[in-house]
Amino acid sequence: MPDPLLALEDVSAGYQGNQVLKGLSLAVPEGALVTIIGPNGHGKSTLLRCVSGLVRTTRGTIRLRDTPLHRLKPNEIVAAGVVHIPQGDMLFPDMTVRDNLLMGAYLPAAFANGRQRLEEIFVLLPVLAERRRQIASTLSGGERRMLAIGRGLMSVGRILLIDEPSLGLAPIAIDQIYAAIAGLKRSGRTILLVEENATRVLDLADMVYLLDNGQMVWQGAPRDLASRQELLATYLGG
Amino acid sequence: MDTFTQIVLSGLTLGAMYALSAIGLSLVWGSLNMLNMAHGALLTLGGYASFAAITQMGLPLFAGLLGAMAVGLLVGLAIYAAVVRFMLTDPAFETNIIVASFGLAIILENVILKLFGAYPFTQPFALKSGLYIGAVHMPYQNLFIIVGSAALMMATAWVITNTRMGRAIRATAQNREGAELMGVSVNLVFAQVLAIGGMLAAVSGVMLSSITTLAPTMGYDPMLKAFIIVVIAGLGNTMGALYAAFILALFEVSVQYMLGVRFGFPALLLLVIIALIWRPDGVFMKPKAQRQ
Numbered sequence: 459m460p461d462p463l464l465a466l467e468d469v470s471a472g473y474q475g476n477q478v479l480k481g482l483s484l485a486v487p488e489g490a491l492v493t494i495i496g497p498n499g500h501g502k503s504t505l506l507r508c509v510s511g512l513v514r515t516t517r518g519t520i521r522l523r524d525t526p527l528h529r530l531k532p533n534e535i536v537a538a539g540v541v542h543i544p545q546g547d548m549l550f551p552d553m554t555v556r557d558n559l560l561m562g563a564y565l566p567a568a569f570a571n572g573r574q575r576l577e578e579i580f581v582l583l584p585v586l587a588e589r590r591r592q593i594a595s596t597l598s599g600g601e602r603r604m605l606a607i608g609r610g611l612m613s614v615g616r617i618l619l620i621d622e623p624s625l626g627l628a629p630i631a632i633d634q635i636y637a638a639i640a641g642l643k644r645s646g647r648t649i650l651l652v653e654e655n656a657t658r659v660l661d662l663a664d665m666v667y668l669l670d671n672g673q674m675v676w677q678g679a680p681r682d683l684a685s686r687q688e689l690l691a692t693y694l695g696g
Numbered sequence: 697m698d699t700f701t702q703i704v705l706s707g708l709t710l711g712a713m714y715a716l717s718a719i720g721l722s723l724v725w726g727s728l729n730m731l732n733m734a735h736g737a738l739l740t741l742g743g744y745a746s747f748a749a750i751t752q753m754g755l756p757l758f759a760g761l762l763g764a765m766a767v768g769l770l771v772g773l774a775i776y777a778a779v780v781r782f783m784l785t786d787p788a789f790e791t792n793i794i795v796a797s798f799g800l801a802i803i804l805e806n807v808i809l810k811l812f813g814a815y816p817f818t819q820p821f822a823l824k825s826g827l828y829i830g831a832v833h834m835p836y837q838n839l840f841i842i843v844g845s846a847a848l849m850m851a852t853a854w855v856i857t858n859t860r861m862g863r864a865i866r867a868t869a870q871n872r873e874g875a876e877l878m879g880v881s882v883n884l885v886f887a888q889v890l891a892i893g894g895m896l897a898a899v900s901g902v903m904l905s906s907i908t909t910l911a912p913t914m915g916y917d918p919m920l921k922a923f924i925i926v927v928i929a930g931l932g933n934t935m936g937a938l939y940a941a942f943i944l945a946l947f948e949v950s951v952q953y954m955l956g957v958r959f960g961f962p963a964l965l966l967l968v969i970i971a972l973i974w975r976p977d978g979v980f981m982k983p984k985a986q987r988q
Contacts, residue, residue, distance in 0.1 A: 536879035548874030565879040
């Protein structure tokens with residue numbers, strides 16, 4: 459197997475002495491869509507927050523090719539090529555849709571082509587073009603999610619971390635967001651996707667990790683997971 | 697007619713002084729949620745830096761202004777490096793920085809007192825002569841202050857609204873973690889804002905002292921007025937602060953003319969209380985339409 463683009467080795471992390479991740483390892487090959495599924499509250503979002511530096515690891519290593527991310531600050535991790543689209547969006551509520559998107563191209567590498575990239579995002583996500591002058595806090599939940607994804611795509615990162623893209627959305631909004639993610643996969647982007655709703659991602663993913671209580675309990679191809687009814691029943695209620 | 701002209705010109709001059717006082721404070725408080733109690737001391741420092749450059753070093757007038765700007769910028773950076781960066785990640789930052797910056801203000805004031813003494817000076821950065829509008833004399837220095845304060849306010853608002861640095865400052869103010877995920881160095885943003893805030897305060901100090909006097913405690917009154925204006929306009933609303941400064945000053949001057957000088961400031965405070973009951977987030981802030 460070639461060197462993965464993103465590799466986590468024996469990573470532990472938590473909040474205020476409460477250990478959430480317990481020595482887990484994971485690899486994301488370049489150009490692949492890898493998904494992490496598992497019950498709510500078992501560390502999926504914490505894992506992404508560790509990769510992007512918002513939560514510090516207490517043990518283990520995180521590498522993007524040869525760059526040790528676990529020693530860097532969040533803004534340095536973004537500069538290394540990691541784009542995190544977090545749960546809850548973390549938009550800038552009093553800024554317009556356009557300004558939120560332009561913040562996605564803040565770093566010099568993306569800023570040079572920011573205006574052109576903006577037009578490309580408006581083609582890919584037309585709802586954002588209609589709302590370009592609207593203040594972000596006045597958008598609907600689905601539109602906010604679209605904006606968070608659009609803002610992530612404004613950057614020139616090497617890997618996209620997407621956290622629970624369907625959380626709390628109406629089915630039609632979920633369909634639109636997954637259509638956008640499928641488009642990203644077709645364009646060759648490397649994606650690490652966290653999702654509670656396993657049925658939405660199994661068709662898209664190249665590799666699935668099942669996370670339970672801060673540990674990886676299973677990994678494999680999506681078709682193998684589909685045949686493991688006992689796993690689906692135990693961890694995903696299905 | 698001359699009375700009306702006199703009230704308008706006095707109101708515009710006073711408004712420009714209020715606006716000048718508010719610029720740096722509005723920028724730092726509005727964009728970083730940092731109430732910089734050293735703002736008044738930075739105004740004073742700017743005034744004295746210009747005085748020293750022109751009177752003691754013999755530099756031309758505008759070189760004195762540039763010198764004051766450089767000193768303000770450097771002291772703003774020093775405040776970041778010596779104090780703010782160590783407190784940034786503390787959950788109680790917004791409260792702690794009030795106390796810390798008040799301490800800095802006392803230190804700066806005492807340094808000025810030690811270097812220049814308590815005796816008041818005249819600011820040498822002042823334009824001579826003036827013009828008549830009807831029968832009312834308008835000194836060029838007052839005109840310079842009115843135009844200068846409006847230009848500084850508009851330039852600050854433009855930078856914050858339209859530039860990459862301005863967007864990063866607004867983003868950091870609205871969602872610090874979100875800004876970090878865009879690659880923004882929060883430390884750099886704080887350093888930039890404090891440097892710009894220090895520079896603006898220094899310019900304000902030069903202009904204010906040019907029509908008042910230069911004294912170690914000259915920053916207190918402008919700081920109080922700046923505080924009122926920033927709250928009335930709404931935090932972070934730089935253009936709103938400009939409007940508020942001129943409206944409040946015209947109101948104060950009108951009351952002073954009609955009821956007597958001693959009623960001006962109490963009437964101003966009464967207006968502020970009514971305005972804040974009406975619009976607690978600031979008169980010039982748009983009501984927030986949050987979708988549920």
